Amino acid sequence: MTLSVDLAHYMAVSGLVFGIGVTVALGKRNAIAVLMGIELMLNAVNLLLIAFARFGEAFAGAGEAIAGHTFVVFVLTVAAAEAAVVLAMAVLVYRRRETVELDRINLMRW
Amino acid sequence: MNALEQFHLIGPAVVLLAGSGVVLVADLAWPRRSSVWGLTLLALAIAGTYTLVQALTGAGGDAFDGAVVVDRFSLFFAFTIVTTAAAVTLAAREWAAGFDRAPEFFSLLLVAAGAMILLAQSVDLIAIFIALETTSIAQFVMAGIARDDRGSEAGLKYLLTGAVAAAVLLYGFTFLWGLSGETSLAAIAAFVAQGEESMRIPLMLAFALVAAGFGFKMAIVPFHAWVPDVYQGAPVPVASFLSVASKAAGFAIVLRVFYAGLGGGDTFIAGEWALMFGVFAAASMIFGNAGALLQSNVKRLLGYSSIAQAGNIAVGLAAVAAGSTLGPSGVLFFIATYVATNLGAFLTVLVVSQRLGSDEISAYAGLIRRSPLAASILSLCLLSLTGIPPTAGFIAKVYVFNAAVRADEQWLVALVAVAVVNTAVSAYYYLRWVRTMVLDAPPEEKAFQPAASAQLALGASAAGVLLFGLIPTPLIAAAQRAAEVLQQ
Numbered sequence: 350m351t352l353s354v355d356l357a358h359y360m361a362v363s364g365l366v367f368g369i370g371v372t373v374a375l376g377k378r379n380a381i382a383v384l385m386g387i388e389l390m391l392n393a394v395n396l397l398l399i400a401f402a403r404f405g406e407a408f409a410g411a412g413e414a415i416a417g418h419t420f421v422v423f424v425l426t427v428a429a430a431e432a433a434v435v436l437a438m439a440v441l442v443y444r445r446r447e448t449v450e451l452d453r454i455n456l457m458r459w
Numbered sequence: 460m461n462a463l464e465q466f467h468l469i470g471p472a473v474v475l476l477a478g479s480g481v482v483l484v485a486d487l488a489w490p491r492r493s494s495v496w497g498l499t500l501l502a503l504a505i506a507g508t509y510t511l512v513q514a515l516t517g518a519g520g521d522a523f524d525g526a527v528v529v530d531r532f533s534l535f536f537a538f539t540i541v542t543t544a545a546a547v548t549l550a551a552r553e554w555a556a557g558f559d560r561a562p563e564f565f566s567l568l569l570v571a572a573g574a575m576i577l578l579a580q581s582v583d584l585i586a587i588f589i590a591l592e593t594t595s596i597a598q599f600v601m602a603g604i605a606r607d608d609r610g611s612e613a614g615l616k617y618l619l620t621g622a623v624a625a626a627v628l629l630y631g632f633t634f635l636w637g638l639s640g641e642t643s644l645a646a647i648a649a650f651v652a653q654g655e656e657s658m659r660i661p662l663m664l665a666f667a668l669v670a671a672g673f674g675f676k677m678a679i680v681p682f683h684a685w686v687p688d689v690y691q692g693a694p695v696p697v698a699s700f701l702s703v704a705s706k707a708a709g710f711a712i713v714l715r716v717f718y719a720g721l722g723g724g725d726t727f728i729a730g731e732w733a734l735m736f737g738v739f740a741a742a743s744m745i746f747g748n749a750g751a752l753l754q755s756n757v758k759r760l761l762g763y764s765s766i767a768q769a770g771n772i773a774v775g776l777a778a779v780a781a782g783s784t785l786g787p788s789g790v791l792f793f794i795a796t797y798v799a800t801n802l803g804a805f806l807t808v809l810v811v812s813q814r815l816g817s818d819e820i821s822a823y824a825g826l827i828r829r830s831p832l833a834a835s836i837l838s839l840c841l842l843s844l845t846g847i848p849p850t851a852g853f854i855a856k857v858y859v860f861n862a863a864v865r866a867d868e869q870w871l872v873a874l875v876a877v878a879v880v881n882t883a884v885s886a887y888y889y890l891r892w893v894r895t896m897v898l899d900a901p902p903e904e905k906a907f908q909p910a911a912s913a914q915l916a917l918g919a920s921a922a923g924v925l926l927f928g929l930i931p932t933p934l935i936a937a938a939q940r941a942a943e944v945l946q947q
Contacts, residue, residue, distance in 0.1 A: 367630060374623050383619050390626035397633045407640025416642050420585055424629060427592045431622050434596055438603055438618055441611045451619075454612050457688045457759075 359400030367393035380439045380449040384432060391428045395421050465522035468529050469580065470513070471506040471537055475544075475573030478502025479566040486562035496552055499565040503545040503572075510537045525643055526586040527577065535791060535941035536579035536711045539798055543704040544572040549916035550806040551696035554813060558694075564604055568700065571597040575708040582719070584632045584642040587712060591628075591676070594708065595621050598701060602693040613692025620685045621675060628672020634665035644720035651720075654727040663728055669716060670735060676709030679769045680742040687750065690762035695812060698758060699805030702765045703798050710772055710794055714787060718779060718945045733780030736773050737874050743770030744881040751888050756818050757808055760888065761801070764844060767885060768797055771859060774878055778863040781871055785862035787942035792935055793859050796843070796851035796927050803840035803920030807833050810909040810917070820892055825901025833909055834896045836921045841889040843924045846882050851927035856882065858935070 367390055374386030402408065402417030439449050446454060466473055482498050512518075514534045521528040548565065555561035574594035581587040599621060603614020636642055638661055639650035651662060674682035690698045717732060747767030754760035772793050779786035808818075811833050815822045827834040843850035860878060863871045909917060927934050 370626070371623075374619075374626075380615060380619065384622075387619075387622045387626055390623070391629065394626065394629045394633050397630070397637065401633065401637030405637050405640065407638065416585070417636065420588075420633075420636070420642075423585060423589060427589070427625075430592070430596055431618075431625070434599055435615075435618055435622065438599070438611065438615045441603065441606060442615050445608055445611060451616075454615065456609050456612055457691050 356400055356404035359396060359404070363393045363397040363400065366390075366396065378450050378452045380435070380442070380451060383451070384435045384439075387435075388428065388432065391424060395424055398424070460520070460522065468518065468520060468522045469527055469577065471509045471541065472573045472576040472580070474506045474509060475502055475541075475569045475576065478506075479569035479573070482562060482566045482569065493556075495562045495565055496548065496555055499548050499569060500545065502569055503541055503548060506573075506576075507538070507541045507545065510534060510541060514538070521582070523586075525645075526583040527580040528582045529580060530944040531941040532711075532715070532944040533576075533580040535795075535937065536707060537576045539707055539795060540572050540575045540579070540704050543700065543707070543798055543802060544568055546802055546806065546916040546919060547696050547700045550699075550809055550913045552912045553910050554694070554696055554809065558605075560604055560606075564601065564694075564696070567597045567601045567604070570594075571601065571700070572704065575704055578708050579711040579715075581712070582644045582715065584636055584644075584647075587716070588629065588632060591712070592625060594705070595625065595676075598697075598705060601697045602689050602701070604697065605694050609692035610694065613689045617685050617689045617693075620682075624672050624675030624682065627668050631665045631668030631670075631672060634661060634668065638662065638665065644716060647720050651726050651728070656727075659728060663731055666717070666721070666728070666732060667735070670713075670732070670739075673709055673713045673716070674739065677706060677713060677769050677773070678709075678766055679739045679773055680746045680766065683743065683746070683766045683769075686766055687759045687762035690765070691756060691758045691818075695758065695805065695809040698761075699802060699809060702761065702805060703802050706765065706769060707794050707798055710776075710790060713776065714779070714790060714945060717776070718787060729780055729782070733777050733868075734870070736780055737777040737870060740770045740773035740777055741874060741877050743767060743773060744878060745770075748881050748884045748888075751885070754888070755820055757812075757820055757823070757892070758818050760820070760892070761804060761808065764885070764889070765801060767881065768801070768844065770881070771856065771878060772797070774863050774874055775859040777874060778859070778866050778871060781863075781866040781868050783862045783866035784946075785858070785865060787945050788935065788939040789859040789862040791938035791941055792931075793855040795934055795938065796855040796924070799920050799923030799927065800840050800843040800850070800852055803836055803917060803924060804844065806913065806916050806920060807837040807840070810913045811837070814907045820895055822902070823892065823896050824899035826896040828901055828904070829906050830908065832914065833917070836917050838893045838896060839921055839924055841893050843928070845886045845889045847886075849925070849928045851924045851931070854928055854931045 370386045370389030374383050398417045398421050402414035408414040519529050571594045574590050578590035581590050599618040602617045603611050639647045678686045744767050747763050751760050751763035775790035843852035846852045846856040860875045863875050
């Protein structure tokens with residue numbers, strides 16, 4: 350019996366990683382941990398893009414799948430830009446408040 | 460089409476993005492703040508004229524392999540966004556003079572505005588994503604640019620929620636692309652129009668993820684939690700820009716994706732997303748108004764009020780999805796009037812808060828005696844936000860609600876009933892503010908006048924609110940012509 354890995358497996362893994370990412374991003378109180386969750390979500394996106402490009406039924410001709418590869422490069426770039434801004438902002442908040450715990454950053458409520 | 464012609468087509472955005480670089484370099488070479496302010500205004504004036512010329516000469520077509528398209532729809536939004544940025548720049552002159560990171564602020568403002576124009580022009584998933592992220596990241600930094608306690612808190616909150624929303628949106632885009640095999644909205648629309656039953660659940664999942672991602676930009680419930688904090692914590696010019704331009708661009712791209720990308724209001728999943736926007740609309744109006752009732756800080760109040768207003772626009776979106784022919788132009792018309800109105804309100808707050816040194820409603824007591832101009836413009840804008848004739852807000856609400864009722868759906872009529880009740884509720888907190896300004900005794904008698912440049916911006920907003928209210932036909936015609944593009 351041969352074991353073949355196809356789109357469904359990748360979708361399952363991607364869904365799992367995305368779910369973990371969402372849980373971390375929404376559940377954690379530390380800004381850096383939230384950033385980690387966001388990175389997991391974006392990695393799930395990238396995994397799914399590549400899996401679709403490789404196995405997707407819509408790409409039988411395989412010519413158009415290059416759009417997916419391009420998309421991945423852009424997602425990586427934007428993720429890096431976002432991470433840079435998050436870290437800069439976290440440093441700024443830490444300097445002023447000596448914490449990056451989101452539930453202690455609460456000057457504004459209601 | 461050669462490269463030059465393609466760049467000519469997206470000229471206004473190019474001018475703004477290049478202008479942002481020029482502003483930074485000019486600040487290095489020639490460190491006087493007024494020069495930066497003037498350059499920003501110059502870039503916006505060029506971009507505005509460019510857009511007008513494009514509109515008048517009937518320029519149009521797609522560029523960069525169909526990634527962006529210039530049509531009446533994108534020109535409508537390009538002009539709205541440039542006007543907004545120019546008004547914010549004009550009104551922010553005094554504020555910028557006392558702020559040592561003003562060059563960075565103006566540079567980011569130009570980036571954000573330029574990318575928003577590109578966003579309104581994008582008809583390809585990858586282009587939409589890039590334009591959206593460019594404008595978002597610029598706005599995140601703008602929100603935290605004051606680097607004080609509240610500003611940095613606002614920036615961090617805005618950034619983290621924004622990044623989560625962007626990731627959710629991307630997941631939706633990935634499914635749309637993976638299912639249809641296409642990145643262009645037209646090709647996706649063709650795929651959806653085939654109406655394969657086996658695709659119903661996956662497509663709905665994809666569009667729900669996309670709606671959640673865009674919901675953050677539009678600031679509708681349940682993706683609204685960042686709004687009051689950011690509006691309160693960010694500097695007022697930033698908040699006014701976010702509340703108006705960012706929201707307009709968000710609705711523009713939602714109309715594009717959900718109308719053009721879904722193939723109009725008659726595809727096999729149109730009913731579901733009409734209902735989805737209906738629920739968003741009702742929730743936004745109810746939560747927005749309930750939150751606004753409790754506020755004593757004007758910026759927070761305007762934050763909650765803008766959530767409620769987004770709910771009103773979402774009523775239009777639901778009507779669009781239910782197949783109302785008046786729906787798309789209704790949404791465009793509402794956005795244009797909302798831009799004039801909310802900008803007027805926010806810019807007056809910008810001017811007044813600086814003089815009063817406070818953001819509390821109580822500090823506005825007797826404002827009419829201290830600055831009749833500011834108080835009357837703010838009152839006019841608040842009346843328009845409530846939807847009282849003869850202001851633009853009244854016509855916009857009537858137009859959108861009419862579009863929803865005419866769609867012949869029971870639940871849309873119920874939704875309009877909810878909207879009308881909410882309008883009555885909103886009158887309480889808008890008019891309470893007006894009453895404080897007009898009837899209460901001022902804490903001190905010292906009169907003041909807004910600076911000349913601010914007066915210009917305020918006057919323009921007020922003129923827009925009144926003109927669109929008294930003579931709405933030209934704007935309605937423009938909105939309808941812009942909406943026709945989507946209906947083809």
